[in-house]
Amino acid sequence: MEITQHKTVAKAEQRSNWRRYGPAILKYALLLLVGWVFFVPLFWMASASLKDLREIYTFPPQWIPANPRWVNYVDAWNAAPFGRFYLNTLVTTAIGVGAELLFGTLTAYAFVFLPFPRKNLLFLVLLAALMIPIQVTMLPNYLTVAELGWLNSYPGIIVPGASVAFGTFLFRQHFLTLPREILEAARLEGAGHLQLLRLIVLPLSRPIFVTVGLIALVNKWNDFLWPLIVTNRIDMRVLPVGLAYLFDQEGNSQWGIIMAATIFVVLPILIVFAWAQRHIIAGLTAGATKG
Amino acid sequence: MVALRKRGAAPTDVRRVRRDHLLFLAFIAPNFLLLGVFSYWPLLYQAYLSLTRWDMISPTKTFVGLNNYRFMFSEPGFHRVLLNTGYFTGAVLVGSLLLGLALAMLLDQRLHGRNIVRGIVFAPFVLSGAAVALVWAYIFDPVYGLMRVVLGWFGVGSPDWLVSTTWAMPAVIIVYLWKNAGYSAIIYLAGLQNIPTELYDAAKVDGATGWQRFRHITLPQLSPTTFFIAVTTIIFSIQAFDIIAVMTEGGPVNATTTLIWYLYQQGFRAFRAGLAAAAGMVLFILMLVITLIQVFIVQRRVHYS
Numbered sequence: 001m002e003i004t005q006h007k008t009v010a011k012a013e014q015r016s017n018w019r020r021y022g023p024a025i026l027k028y029a030l031l032l033l034v035g036w037v038f039f040v041p042l043f044w045m046a047s048a049s050l051k052d053l054r055e056i057y058t059f060p061p062q063w064i065p066a067n068p069r070w071v072n073y074v075d076a077w078n079a080a081p082f083g084r085f086y087l088n089t090l091v092t093t094a095i096g097v098g099a100e101l102l103f104g105t106l107t108a109y110a111f112v113f114l115p116f117p118r119k120n121l122l123f124l125v126l127l128a129a130l131m132i133p134i135q136v137t138m139l140p141n142y143l144t145v146a147e148l149g150w151l152n153s154y155p156g157i158i159v160p161g162a163s164v165a166f167g168t169f170l171f172r173q174h175f176l177t178l179p180r181e182i183l184e185a186a187r188l189e190g191a192g193h194l195q196l197l198r199l200i201v202l203p204l205s206r207p208i209f210v211t212v213g214l215i216a217l218v219n220k221w222n223d224f225l226w227p228l229i230v231t232n233r234i235d236m237r238v239l240p241v242g243l244a245y246l247f248d249q250e251g252n253s254q255w256g257i258i259m260a261a262t263i264f265v266v267l268p269i270l271i272v273f274a275w276a277q278r279h280i281i282a283g284l285t286a287g288a289t290k291g
Numbered sequence: 292m293v294a295l296r297k298r299g300a301a302p303t304d305v306r307r308v309r310r311d312h313l314l315f316l317a318f319i320a321p322n323f324l325l326l327g328v329f330s331y332w333p334l335l336y337q338a339y340l341s342l343t344r345w346d347m348i349s350p351t352k353t354f355v356g357l358n359n360y361r362f363m364f365s366e367p368g369f370h371r372v373l374l375n376t377g378y379f380t381g382a383v384l385v386g387s388l389l390l391g392l393a394l395a396m397l398l399d400q401r402l403h404g405r406n407i408v409r410g411i412v413f414a415p416f417v418l419s420g421a422a423v424a425l426v427w428a429y430i431f432d433p434v435y436g437l438m439r440v441v442l443g444w445f446g447v448g449s450p451d452w453l454v455s456t457t458w459a460m461p462a463v464i465i466v467y468l469w470k471n472a473g474y475s476a477i478i479y480l481a482g483l484q485n486i487p488t489e490l491y492d493a494a495k496v497d498g499a500t501g502w503q504r505f506r507h508i509t510l511p512q513l514s515p516t517t518f519f520i521a522v523t524t525i526i527f528s529i530q531a532f533d534i535i536a537v538m539t540e541g542g543p544v545n546a547t548t549t550l551i552w553y554l555y556q557q558g559f560r561a562f563r564a565g566l567a568a569a570a571g572m573v574l575f576i577l578m579l580v581i582t583l584i585q586v587f588i589v590q591r592r593v594h595y596s
Binding site: 024027028030031034035037038039040041042044045048056057058059060061102103104106107109110111114115116117119122125126129130131132133134135136137138139140141142143144159160161162163164165168193218221222224225228229239240241243244247255258259262265266269270272273274277280281284285 | 308311318397440477478551558559571
């Protein structure tokens, strides 16, 4: 009698324990699963980049290579002109981001702080351009760039994508929240618009500046279609296009070398991401909640 | 400005206003010049090109009226392209919404390590599509790939993903979802955090179950977010190029040829400028329709709520 009572009490306790901790255990299990699913392809890439051919062609595969083959990175670097790809990507990304920030700030400043008849209509013209991404007009834009003699050149890669619609929108949203009294006061002190922009508006806009810059950085670094179309010389390829070129050359047998090359492309962005994830997310969600 | 004129504005004021107008134009000039030359003009030029036959080399373009459109819409190959585009966009849309919401609900829970997992889930979104495509091409290797291992845990054999006309499209969709689910998730997460907690407290007092709270508070409160994600997902997925270009090149036998790949192929591989331009116009009209629907619905919501 006493024993059975003990048992039921223990069972009830177990049940209440489960009721108490069960959902939490389930949630942690799900969290682990999600983390695993999203992490494993990246791990797989890193692991394969250190495998020799024998290890790549083993089943079941090894999660961690027994003898990390660092020389894959050297081989990848020599299999295609990756130094040149880096240079091209760095130049086009840096200038592209700079142009985006400059043009975006100037345009947004004009729309918020300068008078112009029917400027709202003009702003609509700007936003409507979001419907015409370069993917849609790649053919006529290619013809324009060819006409300008810009094929296989940095201007050809950079200039057609240098207009800023979404970034301008984000800047404008932010500028609208700035305290107008400060700006008015500075105006009365005799400050010109460029001074206002430099001395007041920009210092008060650092977060949005960083955010728009980072989103532009990610987009330009990863850009594939446009640089693919306007270049055909190997020394003018950017990193993602050069990576696809390497894949074409090596075929899908040299996975170790190809994965090492893939790391060349993604590592810089992953480092930026680890450092600035918060700002990137801030920009994307700002577009969503205010859009 | 009107006020100034009524008072008979001093000449210095008029000059100041005119100077500000000029400054406005100077500030927006670079951006608008670029938009004109590389967004609006090419659209017009493309509309014209779509009415011609041209191999992109010969000096003359033959005007053919609507023949390119007629040819395209009567060709079974193009029907397949439209079907593929619908398949890809539809699957990506449903997947992004469901996966995004599920991930956001999980990552919204107070759990240790959730920030790390948030980072991991979002990271693929910032990576190069070409790089991601290569990693997954290896994962999908039917003999030595990771996918075979995972399927093996469930006792399922691996299809020859990228060589099979049936499995190539699901493979591309899986990769696209893996790369972009984090985006939907963070937007949903922001939406979840904007729902006032009082709503849940009140529902709890009324004795609503977890499911009822989800069904009658969370989902309706998230509907603007869902709408935003749906529109952006459609617009982005219609433009999706790099994953398809690197993983399948539209193949095998057109199985993954979407509108954008068709446009690229006609223009830059087959040099049929007229057909490519017509495909570009179809693409643009799709973007236009989606945007108009969005504007219409957002405006109605602003008016009536």
